[in-house]
């Protein structure tokens with residue numbers, strides 16, 4: 001039985017890489033943000049706006065435990081998931097955690113293009129966005145670093161790049 005959790009900052013590629021990697025490893029794919037949206041019939045943005053971040057973190061905590069009951073699954077978590085409660089310890093006990101590590105510069109480039117669906121980044125751009133990413137990544141790094149495997153994920157544009165991770169994971173997991 002395999003259960004893998006991909007963790008990392010917003011824009012690290014958890015959803016993008018997770019889809020391809022799960023196929024290569026022949027595991028079911030669950031994106032925790034999408035799972036929450038399906039269970040609550042609301043977008044993550046709506047949940048933040050209507051209930052606030054604290055309530056979202058509570059939902060996220062509970063839904064993480066729900067998906068962790070599934071077997072032979074790769075779960076792409078939300079960017080904040082490992083950084084609240086004892087979620088990272090929980091994931092380390094429930095399965096194999098993989099941190100997709102990406103630099104602030106690269107994250108800022110990616111997130112500039114898709115920040116509208118991330119409520120925490122709303123209204124930030126350019127240097128302010130980059131400074132915010134740098135500051136919050138520094139706070140989150142101690143949680144991300146508790147992952148069993150840290151994967152430098154700066155460049156992973158093609159299926160072949162993802163295949164490299166999947167091969168390396170196959171030897172390490």
Ligand SMILES: Nc1ncnc2c1ncn2[C@@H]1O[C@H](COP(=O)(O)OP(=O)(O)OP(=O)(O)O)[C@@H](O)[C@H]1O
Pocket residue numbers: 008009010011012013014015016017033076077078079080110111113114118153154155156157
């Ligand atoms: N390896 C990559 N190289 C270049 N761009 C990428 C890569 N991975 C993802 N992206 C782009 O970055 C954006 C964010 O990727 P993705 O949604 O997979 O991030 P995430 O880690 O799931 O973030 P979140 O924590 O917000 O769910 C997307 O627009 C995607 O196209």
Ligand SMILES: O=C(O)C1=C[C@@H](O)[C@@H](O)[C@H](O)C1
Pocket residue numbers: 009010033044077078079080081117118119120
């Ligand atoms: O990094 C975060 O705090 C978040 C990341 C997203 O995946 C979502 O879970 C939400 O937008 C919060």
Ligand SMILES: [Mg+2]
Pocket residue numbers: 014015016031033076077078
């Ligand atoms: Mg995602």
